[in-house]
Amino acid sequence: MATSSSLAEAISALRRRYGDAAVRRGDDPVPAGVWATGLPVLDTTLTGGGLPLGRIAVLAGQRPGGPTGRLTLLQALLAIASRSMQVAYVDLPGTLDPGYLADLGADLRSCLVVRPPEAALGQGLAMARTLVRAGVPWVGVALGAGLGARARTWEHPLTALGEAAWSTRAVVCFSAPAPLAAPLAYASSLTLGCTPLGWHEAHGDVVGLRVHLDVLKSKVGAPGASSAALVRYPRPHAVGDVVGLPTLLPQQHGEGRRGVAPRRGTGDSPASGLSAAGEVPSPGKTAAG
Amino acid sequence: MSRVLCARFPHLGLLAAWRRHPELRAEPVVVGGAPELRLPVVAASAAAEAAGVRAGQPLREAQQRCPAAVFVALDEVAVEALQQAAIAALCTVSPAVEVGDDEAFADLSGSHAMHPSEVAWAVAVARALAVTLGEAPAAGVAGSRFVARTAARIGAPGRVRRVRDGEEAAFLAPLPLHLLPGDRAVLSRLATLGLDCAGAVASLALADMQRQFGPAGLAVHRLARGQDGEGVRPWAPPRTMAERLALDGGGVADLEALRRGARRLTESLGARLHAAALAAGSLDLHLEEEGGGAAAASRVLPAAAGNPDELWPAVLGLLGEVRPEAPVAALRLQAGQLISGGGRQLDMWTGGDARRDAVLRGVMRLQDRFGGDTLLQPGLAVDPGDLPERRGVWERAGGPQPAARRIAGARP
Numbered sequence: 273m274a275t276s277s278s279l280a281e282a283i284s285a286l287r288r289r290y291g292d293a294a295v296r297r298g299d300d301p302v303p304a305g306v307w308a309t310g311l312p313v314l315d316t317t318l319t320g321g322g323l324p325l326g327r328i329a330v331l332a333g334q335r336p337g338g339p340t341g342r343l344t345l346l347q348a349l350l351a352i353a354s355r356s357m358q359v360a361y362v363d364l365p366g367t368l369d370p371g372y373l374a375d376l377g378a379d380l381r382s383c384l385v386v387r388p389p390e391a392a393l394g395q396g397l398a399m400a401r402t403l404v405r406a407g408v409p410w411v412g413v414a415l416g417a418g419l420g421a422r423a424r425t426w427e428h429p430l431t432a433l434g435e436a437a438w439s440t441r442a443v444v445c446f447s448a449p450a451p452l453a454a455p456l457a458y459a460s461s462l463t464l465g466c467t468p469l470g471w472h473e474a475h476g477d478v479v480g481l482r483v484h485l486d487v488l489k490s491k492v493g494a495p496g497a498s499s500a501a502l503v504r505y506p507r508p509h510a511v512g513d514v515v516g517l518p519t520l521l522p523q524q525h526g527e528g529r530r531g532v533a534p535r536r537g538t539g540d541s542p543a544s545g546l547s548a549a550g551e552v553p554s555p556g557k558t559a560a561g
Numbered sequence: 562m563s564r565v566l567c568a569r570f571p572h573l574g575l576l577a578a579w580r581r582h583p584e585l586r587a588e589p590v591v592v593g594g595a596p597e598l599r600l601p602v603v604a605a606s607a608a609a610e611a612a613g614v615r616a617g618q619p620l621r622e623a624q625q626r627c628p629a630a631v632f633v634a635l636d637e638v639a640v641e642a643l644q645q646a647a648i649a650a651l652c653t654v655s656p657a658v659e660v661g662d663d664e665a666f667a668d669l670s671g672s673h674a675m676h677p678s679e680v681a682w683a684v685a686v687a688r689a690l691a692v693t694l695g696e697a698p699a700a701g702v703a704g705s706r707f708v709a710r711t712a713a714r715i716g717a718p719g720r721v722r723r724v725r726d727g728e729e730a731a732f733l734a735p736l737p738l739h740l741l742p743g744d745r746a747v748l749s750r751l752a753t754l755g756l757d758c759a760g761a762v763a764s765l766a767l768a769d770m771q772r773q774f775g776p777a778g779l780a781v782h783r784l785a786r787g788q789d790g791e792g793v794r795p796w797a798p799p800r801t802m803a804e805r806l807a808l809d810g811g812g813v814a815d816l817e818a819l820r821r822g823a824r825r826l827t828e829s830l831g832a833r834l835h836a837a838a839l840a841a842g843s844l845d846l847h848l849e850e851e852g853g854g855a856a857a858a859s860r861v862l863p864a865a866a867g868n869p870d871e872l873w874p875a876v877l878g879l880l881g882e883v884r885p886e887a888p889v890a891a892l893r894l895q896a897g898q899l900i901s902g903g904g905r906q907l908d909m910w911t912g913g914d915a916r917r918d919a920v921l922r923g924v925m926r927l928q929d930r931f932g933g934d935t936l937l938q939p940g941l942a943v944d945p946g947d948l949p950e951r952r953g954v955w956e957r958a959g960g961p962q963p964a965a966r967r968i969a970g971a972r973p
Binding site (some may be wrong): 373 | 640916917919920922923926929931932934935936937938939940941952953954955958
């Protein structure tokens with residue numbers, strides 16, 4: 273008893289002197305501040321209510337080839353962040369459209385877009401690190417396909433970017449296709465899987481993409497949370513946004529993660545506009561990512 | 562809450578002429594040059610203005626309107642010296658100042674430790690300007706640039722006219738419409754409708770103004786209500802400072818001699834920067850070779866350098882990069898992206914204001930290393946046409962392209 277009392281005193285003294293994070297028990301949750309995305313569907317799914325500060329988060333496409341909504345989701349998050357802070361976007365695929373970003377509600381004056389020479393990921397990550405060190409508090413990195421084979425060349429810049437984010441408490445969010453490259457899977461503190469459920473249509477026109485979101489990995493809380501979201505594309509008279517959808521039943525989700533409850537309805541609202549289960553997104557809408 | 566002081570005084574060209582020729586104080590004076598020249602009037606004294614002379618008129622017309630006027634040339638050096646003196650004087654009493662040819666602005670937002678009230682602060686600013694220029698200004702204090710300028714315009718020299726916060730619309734209401742710096746076409750149409758004062762325009766519904774006149778109507782409506790939202794546009798230091806050193810004995814091919822020359826150049830440039838309280842964000846080193854060729858190298862500094870010791874490591878690095886192919890006749894060192902060496906007044910109410918400079922410096926370093934096209938700022942085209950993919954435009958982040966790294970005549 274005396275030992276545990278002196279241990280508690282020692283821990284208390286250490287925390288007083290070096291801060292609360294200096295000593296913690298193994299089963300204590302890792303203290304990490306979060307950046308609330310402002311999207312209820314994401315904030316309720318993610319541990320702590322948002323993306324972790326000072327860590328690398330990954331939006332991982334869960335289907336190789338074809339739209340998964342990860343890029344649109346990243347750009348929607350970038351747009352939200354740009355309204356309150358300086359943001360940077362490493363555009364390796366070179367597909368970012370300023371008009372589309374503006375339609376998502378971004379403040380373009382707060383956006384910096386990095387396009388490294390020859391789309392080299394290592395250089396792009398090094399540039400992102402410099403910006404994070406300089407004080408950019410929110411960085412998005414969009415990755416294209418085929419980067420896994422060259423993973424060793426960007427392992428070191430990725431680690432350096434993670435360290436810079438940790439020291440400046442910046443939000444670093446990747447959007448990566450499946451399969452996730454090993455260094456990124458290792459460096460990620462939060463991996464959010466994006467599985468397409470089907471196009472969302474209204475009046476015979478595709479207006480969005482329904483996506484299932486899974487917390488596949490989390491160093492800042494328990495993984496396993498999931499939700500369904502509708503990534504609504506910007507249209508001539510409506511801005512793009514991300515809204516929640518009714519939660520999937522486990523057995524429906526287990527079947528390839530493509531279907532939703534076959535609810536019928538008319539109109540444009542997310543709840544009533546769901547189409548039949550098993551619908552496969554067709555190519556042709558480039559923005560889904 | 563933003564507060565702006567505007568002080569109006571005679572044109573600096575006129576003040577310089579009076580300093581040079583005190584006997585002209587009571588005479589009608591026109592600044593701009595001899596009346597035979599095809600040049601406009603830059604400034605006119607009150608006696609000349611009473612005869613109908615206005616700035617911008619041809620000098621010949623000014624002579625016809627006021628045959629007794631004395632015509633003097635604009636002394637640009639004296640005007641520059643007066644302007645710098647006014648800036649230095651105002652900087653002692655206000656964190657952000659702006660000095661033009663005939664008016665000055667100072668930021669009076671917040672509070673000043675030595676001047677407990679806004680009136681006392683405004684008087685101190687006006688007095689500093691009067692001592693420097695030798696002429697008491699007419700000053701106005703208000704919540705925005707336009708209202709402060711209007712208050713100064715209708716005020717008398719040596720007086721401070723103060724418009725309290727929230728009283729801008731009431732202050733402007735009786736003033737004639739032509740005082741509003743809005744779209745002339747909109748103002749004349751409003752005048753034809755019988756709206757002859759700012760208050761009449763301010764009482765109109767915003768939606769009606771927008772429907773009738775579009776964005777120009779909205780701007781006029783905001784002005785009439787004293788809601789222009791503009792403040793002081795602070796004075797910025799000069800962008801570059803350079804030093805040149807011709808090496809003794811003609812062409813020099815010895816690296817040690819070049820190093821000594823570069824050291825001397827660094828010390829003189831660093832001393833100038835230090836004396837002007839400036840710091841350099843970038844450095845360019847030019848080696849002028851015998852025969853007319855030149856080699857150059859440039860670098861964005863990781864941290865702003867404002868004295869010889871801070872400049873020297875960067876100069877040494879540049880000296881290692883540059884590859885002259887003939888004996889060097891002269892060295893030229895140019896400091897660019899000059900900022901105030903003591904830092905600038907931070908906007909405490911804007912989040913991330915201190916961070917903005919650091920990010921801009923990071924952007925410039927990356928552009929220096931990877932090229933200007935690697936860091937871009939997205940924007941929207943003004944007139945995209947019919948194609949949706951043309952809506953977006955890309956601009957170079959952090960400002961326009963700097964001067965080319967290889968100077969004219971340099972080898973690639």
